[in-house]
Amino acid sequence: MTISKKIVLIGHFGVGKTSLIRRFVENTFTEDYKVTIGVHISKKTIEIPENESVSLIIWDLEGQDDIKKTRPSYLLGTNGFIYVFDLSRPATFENLESELSFLKENYPKVPTKVVGNKMDLVNKVYLSQHNDVFNTNVDYFVSAKTGSRVESLFAKLARELI
Amino acid sequence: MNQDEKLSIIKDILLTDEREFTSSIEKKIKILESLINEKRQLSTKVDPIIDDKLKEFIKEIPNTLGPTITKALKKEIANSQDAVVEALFPIIGKMIKRYVQHEMKLLSERVNNQVNKTFSFKGIFRKAKSKASGVNESDLIIQEQTNAKIEQLIIIEKGSGLVLAEFSKNKMADEDMVAGMLTAIKSFVEDAFKKENQNLQYIEYDHYHIHLQNFSSFYMAVVISGAYNVIFKDKLEDEILEFTSKQKVATLLKNKKLLTKKLEDFLKNDNI
Numbered sequence: 139m140t141i142s143k144k145i146v147l148i149g150h151f152g153v154g155k156t157s158l159i160r161r162f163v164e165n166t167f168t169e170d171y172k173v174t175i176g177v178h179i180s181k182k183t184i185e186i187p188e189n190e191s192v193s194l195i196i197w198d199l200e201g202q203d204d205i206k207k208t209r210p211s212y213l214l215g216t217n218g219f220i221y222v223f224d225l226s227r228p229a230t231f232e233n234l235e236s237e238l239s240f241l242k243e244n245y246p247k248v249p250t251k252v253v254g255n256k257m258d259l260v261n262k263v264y265l266s267q268h269n270d271v272f273n274t275n276v277d278y279f280v281s282a283k284t285g286s287r288v289e290s291l292f293a294k295l296a297r298e299l300i
Numbered sequence: 301m302n303q304d305e306k307l308s309i310i311k312d313i314l315l316t317d318e319r320e321f322t323s324s325i326e327k328k329i330k331i332l333e334s335l336i337n338e339k340r341q342l343s344t345k346v347d348p349i350i351d352d353k354l355k356e357f358i359k360e361i362p363n364t365l366g367p368t369i370t371k372a373l374k375k376e377i378a379n380s381q382d383a384v385v386e387a388l389f390p391i392i393g394k395m396i397k398r399y400v401q402h403e404m405k406l407l408s409e410r411v412n413n414q415v416n417k418t419f420s421f422k423g424i425f426r427k428a429k430s431k432a433s434g435v436n437e438s439d440l441i442i443q444e445q446t447n448a449k450i451e452q453l454i455i456i457e458k459g460s461g462l463v464l465a466e467f468s469k470n471k472m473a474d475e476d477m478v479a480g481m482l483t484a485i486k487s488f489v490e491d492a493f494k495k496e497n498q499n500l501q502y503i504e505y506d507h508y509h510i511h512l513q514n515f516s517s518f519y520m521a522v523v524i525s526g527a528y529n530v531i532f533k534d535k536l537e538d539e540i541l542e543f544t545s546k547q548k549v550a551t552l553l554k555n556k557k558l559l560t561k562k563l564e565d566f567l568k569n570d571n572i
Contacts, residue, residue: 144460179480211487215460
């Protein structure tokens with residue numbers, strides 16, 4: 139049996155939301171940056187143990203520097219959020235706590251995964267410098283470019299949604 | 301006769317054969333030199349060989365260069381799609397224009413035939429129908445030519461845009477993607493106009509019309525080909541309302557299998 143779940147990716151401009159989806163759905167990556175306007179929808183069905191499959195309907199929203207600016211109607215009926223920021227650009231994670239509290243207040247029952255993308259651009263020293271933010275809030279450090287941990291991020295979220 | 305003169309005579313006697321051999325080689329070299337240096341003479345010898353080789357090369361082009369050229373062309377087209385579109389646009393545009401002109405001519409002939417039968421029973425009935433419904437008679441004639449056909453029915457959850465049930469006679473498109481995009485478009489338009497209780501009701505896409513009928517927790521998207529007009533819309537709305545109330549759709553939203561079966565029956569009956 140296949141069940142459908144709506145996943146919404148949010149975060150600042152240029153953090154790699156579209157690249158993450160493209161890596162997960164098509165297993166491709168491109169350096170060409172094309173800004174997402176409005177929303178783009180993709181779909182991927184993944185098999186999970188216990189012989190079930192989940193059809194993930196992934197909503198890739200245009201980047202916003204403030205989550206409150208996101209069109210609320212796009213977030214209606216969301217089953218899972220993926221909040222993406224760029225590990226190499228502190229501006230994209232400096233308001234992380236307030237952004238996450240907004241999600242918790244308005245969508246308390248919806249699971250959220252906080253993802254630091256572009257892991258390939260930073261080193262251990264840099265990560266330890268921002269330890270206070272990363273250690274407490276971040277669920278996954280991924281790289282859409284190399285594909286590192288992208289599959290497991292979506293798989294984990296899909297399992298939590300059943 | 302001194303010693304030197306004797307030696308010279310002996311040399312002449314001993315080297316006569318070699319001298320003759322050397323002179324014959326010199327002659328041959330002179331002939332070769334003239335052959336190579338004079339273009340006309342060389343071409344008479346070389347041209348037939350080159351011609352043969354060229355013929356062989358041309359014959360072998362499809363096998364030797366064909367795959368390389370095809371691969372290079374494919375790559376070039378993929379890398380410069382915009383340029384290809386720019387180049388093809390005028391040609392394809394002309395083809396489409398010609399096709400549309402042809403189809404319009406056929407349609408016009410059919411409409412003329414229908415109009416000529418004005419005094420037939422069907423014509424009188426159409427006139428009465430036009431007066432009663434307020435739809436132009438010419439619209440009715442065109443409608444008769446291109447009857448609307450339901451291609452796909454999708455019941456979509458409001459907000460999330462998830463598909464609750466779907467049925468199509470021929471698989472048109474991925475229903476999940478269509479439902480998601482329709483919901484996103486609906487949300488955008490309804491937000492943009494910022495008026496409560498107003499809903500997007502219709503989208504036109506390529507040759508298809510997408511009729512959207514809203515209910516409290518879900519909406520129904522009907523993909524239609526052919527002529528979608530006021531009469532068809534009214535009838536479709538009535539049929540959908542009747543279907544949703546009669547089949548108690550609102551109570552079946554969690555039962556995808558049963559709801560899909562109901563949609564299938566609805567579409568197969570072809571009430572509209």
